[in-house]
Amino acid sequence: MRHVHGRARRAAAGLAAVLTWAGLLAGAAGCTAEGGFGGVFGKPRAPGETVRITPDDGDKGVRPGRKLLVEAVRGRLESVRAVTSQDARQSEVPGRISADGRRWEPVDGRLALAAKYTVDAVAVDDDGRRSARHATFTTYVPEERFIGYVAPENRSTVGTGMIVSLEFSREITDRAAVERAVRVSAEPAVDIRPHWFGRDRLDFRPEEYWEPGTEVTVDLRLRDVEGAPGVYGLQHKTVTFTVGRSQVSVVDAARRTMKVRRDGELLATVPVTAGAAKTTTYNGKMVVTEMLDVTRMNSRTVGFGGEYDIPDVPHALRLTASGTFLHGNYWAPRHVFGRTNVSHGCVGLRDVKGGGAETPAGWFFDRSLVGDVVEVVHSDDRTVAPDNGLGGWNMSWRSWREGSAVR
Numbered sequence: 001m002r003h004v005h006g007r008a009r010r011a012a013a014g015l016a017a018v019l020t021w022a023g024l025l026a027g028a029a030g031c032t033a034e035g036g037f038g039g040v041f042g043k044p045r046a047p048g049e050t051v052r053i054t055p056d057d058g059d060k061g062v063r064p065g066r067k068l069l070v071e072a073v074r075g076r077l078e079s080v081r082a083v084t085s086q087d088a089r090q091s092e093v094p095g096r097i098s099a100d101g102r103r104w105e106p107v108d109g110r111l112a113l114a115a116k117y118t119v120d121a122v123a124v125d126d127d128g129r130r131s132a133r134h135a136t137f138t139t140y141v142p143e144e145r146f147i148g149y150v151a152p153e154n155r156s157t158v159g160t161g162m163i164v165s166l167e168f169s170r171e172i173t174d175r176a177a178v179e180r181a182v183r184v185s186a187e188p189a190v191d192i193r194p195h196w197f198g199r200d201r202l203d204f205r206p207e208e209y210w211e212p213g214t215e216v217t218v219d220l221r222l223r224d225v226e227g228a229p230g231v232y233g234l235q236h237k238t239v240t241f242t243v244g245r246s247q248v249s250v251v252d253a254a255r256r257t258m259k260v261r262r263d264g265e266l267l268a269t270v271p272v273t274a275g276a277a278k279t280t281t282y283n284g285k286m287v288v289t290e291m292l293d294v295t296r297m298n299s300r301t302v303g304f305g306g307e308y309d310i311p312d313v314p315h316a317l318r319l320t321a322s323g324t325f326l327h328g329n330y331w332a333p334r335h336v337f338g339r340t341n342v343s344h345g346c347v348g349l350r351d352v353k354g355g356g357a358e359t360p361a362g363w364f365f366d367r368s369l370v371g372d373v374v375e376v377v378h379s380d381d382r383t384v385a386p387d388n389g390l391g392g393w394n395m396s397w398r399s400w401r402e403g404s405a406v407r
Contacts, residue, residue, distance in 0.1 A: 078124050086114065243371075287391075
């Protein structure tokens with residue numbers, strides 16, 4: 001599933017060991033972009049939406065007869081990027097924006113079977129305002145077959161907290177048979193164990209974070225494996241990824257700071273704003289699963305009322321499936337950061353409209369990878385659930401091993 005949405009930008013050299021800033025706001029265990037890890041949340045459309053994507057975000061089992069379409073409800077499309085992922089192999093979907101800027105369609109109208117699609121679109125309305133939409137959906141898997149969607153992406157470079165996660169297209173009743181057909185190995189070697197979350201998700205991790213430089217191989221030997229009565233696997237694939245440098249950031253919700261450590265050394269101390277008293281931020285270890293240069297955040301998508309609908313949130317890093325982000329904020333007063341917790345559950349860093357490379361949010365975004373760890377401490381909330389995003393590091397090694405179906 002992952003693959004970094006991001007632009008490569010370089011901040012000025014010569015950054016001191018400790019950086020300080022003053023600054024702006026956040027979003028939520030409530031804040032969420034339109035789309036997300038697992039793609040399982042229904043998203044009601046906001047009345048004033050500028051971009052519409054069909055099929056809708058979170059749709060599953062989309063039939064091949066459906067067409068992929070991006071429309072500018074108001075204004076013109078500025079950019080559209082569509083990517084399809086099959087067996088953890090990602091490829092761009094070629095497409096064209098119409099001459100009037102109102103529609104984008106793929107060159108080949110057919111949707112691939114057993115694939116996951118990710119679409120990012122940005123439109124500019126008649127007043128020059130930019131609005132973004134992010135959507136993911138999966139297509140139909142032929143009857144009596146199942147596949148596993150693998151994260152991270154093949155040949156990707158990830159942070160040391162990455163957990164290998166397989167989401168299956170069908171419920172698995174013979175979990176032991178499927179577990180035996182998946183092998184995760186590493187060089188240098190380390191003990192890696194599986195853990196089931198329900199009947200459609202199987203995660204793998206070592207006891208501690210991966211060592212930088214580790215090469216990880218995921219072998220799927222699912223073809224003809226009976227995962228449920230009469231339902232057989234389709235895949236016989238290998239996925240590899242590399243573990244990059246170590247970066248662990250600790251957010252102290254009480255002190256309203258984030259200490260960023262690279263390979264164990266303190267890189268920066270950044271003022272933040274976390275969840276307010278009534279909308280606190282989860283405690284615990286969370287893993288970056290998605291990085292978005294710009295995205296929309298709408299409070300209605302996570303069960304709030306109409307508290308916010310921000311079409312162009314910059315530098316957004318997803319931490320949970322339920323909608324917790326660490327993201328840039330340009331709309332709150334500078335004095336908020338480091339002094340007051342005002343968000344709906346997210347962690348906010350100061351930013352400017354459009355996203356600035358030299359702001360705290362831009363600086364952190366440019367130094368982050370999918371798989372990096374962000375740990376929240378001293379918040380008046382519970383610890384994030386192990387299956388909410390890649391929260392498995394919050395389980396003891398003994399509890400994790402007990403989640404195996406093979407005894």
